[in-house]
Amino acid sequence: MTIRRPQHSDLLTSSDKLGLRLESHDISDYLTILEDVCADYDIVDSMTPEHTQVTYPRTPGIFPTPEDNPYNAWYVKTEVKGKNKGRLAGLKVALKDNVCLAGVPMMNGSSTLRGYVPDIDATVVTRLLDAGGTILGKAQCEYFCVSGSSHTSAQGAVVNPRKAGHSAGGSSSGCAALIASGHVDLAIGTDQGGSVRIPAAYSGFYGMKPTHGLIPYTGVMPIEMTLDHVGLMSNTVEHNALFLETLAGLDNLDPRQQHLPISFDYSSKLNKGCNDLRIGVVKEGFNWDNSEKDVDESVRNAANLYKSLGATVSEVSIPLHRKGHAIWSPIAVEGTTQLLQGYNYGSNWKGLYVTSLMRAQRDWQQHAAEFPHDLKSCLLAGDYFSSQYAGQYYAKAQNLVRRLKAAYINAFKDFDLLLMPTVPLKAPRLLTSDASASNFVTRALEMNANTAPFNITGLPAMSLPCGQSNGLPIGMMLIAPDFKEATIYQAAAAFERAYDWPNLTHNKA
Template identity: 50%
Template sequence: MVVKQPTPEQLREISASYNLNLSDADVASFLGLVEGAMASYRRLDELVEPAPEVRHPRSGAYRPEPEENALGAWYWRCRIRGSDGGPLAGKRLAIKDNVCVAGVPMMNGTAVLEGYVPEADATVVARILDAGGEILGKAVCESLCFSGGSHTSDTGPVRNPHDRSRSAGGSSSGSSALVASGECDAAIGGDQGGSIRIPASWCGVYGLKGTHGLVPYTGAFPIELTLDHVGPIGATVEDVALLLSAIAGEDGLDPRQAGVRVDDYLSDLDGGVEGVRIGVLSEGFGWPGLSEEDVDASVREAAEVLRGLGAEVGEVSVPLHRDGIHIWNGIAIEGATALMVSGNSMGTNWKGHYTTSLLDAYARGRITRADDLAETVKLTMLVGRYMQQRYHGRYYAKAQNLSRKLSAAYHAALSEYDLLVLPTVPMKATPIPPADAPREEIVARALEMIHNTCAFDVTGLPSMSVPCGTSEGLPVGAMLVGPDWGEAKILRAARAFEGTKTYSAAPVPPGHARGSGVAG
């Protein structure tokens, strides 16, 4: 790439955008000064930037035909074998398609990025392969991961294995659907507003969002640095614990990571819940216009099952939980507009590994094909830019300040209880909107379900969706929340509940699903 000197007209346009009044003499003067900076940029073009080593060979990746992709959950298939032996030996895994896998195309659910092929593995991918796991392919995710439904990817909707007319949840839609259908043992998901836990709940599998920074985000497409999480989805609690053990820990490249504490997630997995104090979070139930009675009842029954196993169960109130959605919106809308849109997925002002090839490919697509962006992304861009121009970041700043107050409120409850429990999602899986649905319906089905999950992205507290029952043939998830670095405690409680066989996460092959599969 050749860095070109700006023209006088370009400098005048830039100065006007900053409300600078430059005379022709000023412009000529600055043009001379700019030349010094251009020399540095030309030298940068001559230098070779460091890139993570690709340690495991791969070949034979291909786009699957519809007949081998009944749920629409695979974006690209491959077989990448990891090390001989290791804790993930024999485990088959899928990688959410917002995570880089070297040599395998990555789309992040949007046509504006289609055709991009990463040259390096994300940290989590390298760690999975080093631990002996086998990667079977890239799982479809929602367009730029900005949907809790499974209908926004430009490859088409991902269908729920339990009912193909229903949403699989998003944005890690393909990851959860593939685990639930038995096409892989576990998968990597990403979570900024609930995108691991929502699809895990609706597909009837286990999904864990760890403490913010526990798992390195390096090599994944971000939305907002303070909200970004990546983590495991599995058909069993043990598979989630195994995968978390393989991918957790600092990599020295991710600014989200500081003071990370990694535990032994397997050694006390069968320790049970005798004496564990579990608080039923009142404000997570009975959301007006959202909560379904059968969902609330299933989660309360799950709490009683834990009581029967020896846990001490009580009711706890965190009134500010009901404002978590508003605090999240204040951070996510402007933060995503700044990083994901204006910053072309990488932004500035942080140290770590920048995936420059991804930045380049996305920037070109975003600028030339803006009309192809998802309706949820367009809405975010419009509101985010308006709030920045009109209020200059005041509300983003206020929401970040309020996030500390929200975190303190949960920590106060967690000083009284070891874990909190509430519905992962207030409602069961919703119907997939038809392809010609109005914008209002598309957006509603994408964002209506995040009210309980998003607050724990804001605070960074670990939380896990645990399948706890079914109603009308659809799974219901209970969300366990713990203190910072409390993943082992959450996993132990989830394992105890799993052992009661109250809900079976047995695979649901696509041919056994209800529904016609014609919606969308």
């Protein structure tokens, strides 16, 4: 195939767009000049594409009927069996539908990607199959993974298995419902503002967002490269730790990965207990404007239960935590907008580009009117502030991240772990179809004040269920220094052994 050569009208359009002010009679000279560049593009076009190897057989799967999909959690069901033995042998896994699984449809919750079929396996897919796991399908997620609730997917709302009519949490919403209902043992989600930990809190299971870059993001549809995290979802701490041992490590294809540890042993401390742990209860993680009293009280009660397990527990103040979400906001809205305009991969980084996904996303603006209100509001804000201030507030926020992270690191001088509510509230009711744009956006973004700061700082954080109220789970979040996931698992496993969280019922006044 020969690359289409630019025409006179193409260069005139580009000149106007770029402000070059070329006269029409100059265009002919530039058409000649650019022929050598076009010849280079011809060479690149003729070369065999660079792909990762797909080694395990699979079928495209089936789209389940409503009867076979009671929580609307599956997008497509299939079965991809890994090796006969390994640390994940016998475990059933769901993939969030922004993770590439070659030959199986993927739509990332969006109408714009309906019909897209990836041609590669994400690195995490290969690793879990090599470890003996079995993939049962792709789980629904929120539209382009922007929402923290479960009402924005083009395929319809995902329902919380713990209580009908309530949000399962987002954006890894389908994974949440499948884990909480016991349909799968493990799920791979992603987390840019809390999208693994929020569902864990709303639906009652263990959701780990590891240190930024610890798990390669290769082959997963990005949102904002400095926020992108692959996260792990499970019904037990042990399975979560085994999953991280399987997926962690360098793949040389993801620029997010830097200065990784050389050992990924997260199971060895599971039975160690809490006698040596110092836990700081972050004052600023409580009493938000939308905090529910039973959530704050249940998390404080759970923190006190750690004392009975031998941990040293005391309150710590980190005032800058209260501004963490505000620092996250310009990075999220401007970064998301810029990356989407770059066909979801942008440029200026080395690694694996999923060119088939870039092609599928190329004409997204032709379908932008179909976007849900939360995505529209993000794009409007991102475009306005990027254009009005030339990215200065994105840059200022990224610079402020260092100050915020230093505040957490300073607290770690006195504590091994920090503790706070994962989210300020329990899973709310799903919205009705006549909800206003304002209510739609509020419900999508109302819960991530505590989770978002650990996306921009990259610190590992895990939500674990610590009680329930009115039939809905309550989540407690543990945070550790970079690459200290084993300490989080140590504390989470001790709590899991000692307390049956559904029986830690909040005592209503």
